Amino acid sequence: MNHQPRKRFGQNFLRDGTVVRQIVLGIAPRPDDHLVEIGPGQGVLTEALLPLCGKLEAIEIDRDLAASLERKFSGDTKLRLHRADALKFQFCALSAGEKLRVVGNLPYNISTPLLFHLFAQAGCIADMHFMLQKEVVDxxxxxxxxKSYGRLGVMAQYYCRADSLFExxxxxxxxxxxxxxxxxRLIPHEAKPVDVGPELLGHVVAAAFSQRRKTLRNALKHLFDDGEIQSLGIDPQARAETLGLEAYAxxxxxxxxxxDNAIN
Structure with a gap:
């Protein structure tokens, strides 16, 4: 497939067969699996997965690549190609009651917002296997x-169990x-580990990490005073990166x- 990689789509095509085999082993697809591949690109991983799964949905934003993929896999009825932006795609619309298994070599320039987009739809997802920048996986x-712990790590723990497989x-x-x-590998929790809504949790976590080098007293001063933080068993002098998910909840x-009290 002769295609000039496009920087605006963050295209870096996987070309190492050994790595492809490692990814497939990590996914371990089964004959009844409903896979969704984000950014199939030149179809290297697609080609390896198709014989092993029940059906595969591929989401590709690049029109030229989508056309090439349609030609390459024209005889395979297991594959359905969607010419779409994964950041706007409604993944749960593909589920007919069964959980989806989502895979992909994600564009590094949109990986964090795409992960949050998928977290919001985690209810219809069995697991996710992604190639990402190592820094993001960390x-x-x-x-x-x-040192790598931050907003993404806290929110990921809220939605999923995360395991780094290999570099x-x-x-x-x-x-x-x-x-x-x-x-x-990201495996969504069957039930959230803490009893709090995602928007509320996300608001507080974002505030805490907005001034990472400052203490919670300073980072959260527009939300709480020292006494309120201490009453929760949290040291106002602590920094955001020292708190676990339960403390943020x-x-x-x-x-x-x-x-609620202010309204009432």
Whole structure:
């Protein structure tokens, strides 16, 4: 497939057969699986997955690539191609009662907003396997106190269990990215690990990490005073990266209670 990679779509095509086989082993597709591939590109992973699954939906924004994929897989009835922007795509519309398994070599320039778009639809997703910039995978899998721990890590823990599977060097792609990559497995929780809504939690977490080098006293001063933070068993002198998901859930619930009391 002769295609000039387009920077605006963040295209770095996987060309290492060994890595493709590692990804397929990690996914371990079954004959009755309903797979969804984001950004199939030149179809390298698509070709490896098709014989092993029940059906595969592929979402490709590049019209030229979509046309090439249609020609390449024209005889395979398992594949349905969607010419669409994954950031706007309604994944749950593909589910007919069964859980989807989502895979892909995600464009690094949109990986974080795309992950949040998928988290919001996690109810119809069994698992996700993505190639991402290693730095993003580190952030997804980080624990409190880790240097990579931040807003993405907290919110990922709220929605999923995250496991880094293996790293992938730049030479596995064309063109070569300037960074290391890694493959991550994300398994949505059957039930959320904390009792708080995602918008409320996200608001408090974003506020805490908006001034990462500052203490919670300063980062959250527009939401809480010192006494309110201390009453939740949290040190106002602590920094955002030291708090776990459960502590952020306590803050979020307390903020909701403050809002409710102010209205009443």
């Amino acid at each position: 952030r997804l899998c980080a624990a409190p106190g880790d 992938v060097p730049p030479e596995s792609f064309y063109p070569q990215p300037q960074v290391m990559s890694a493959v991550v 306590r803050l979020a619930r307390a903020f909701q209670e403050k809002q």
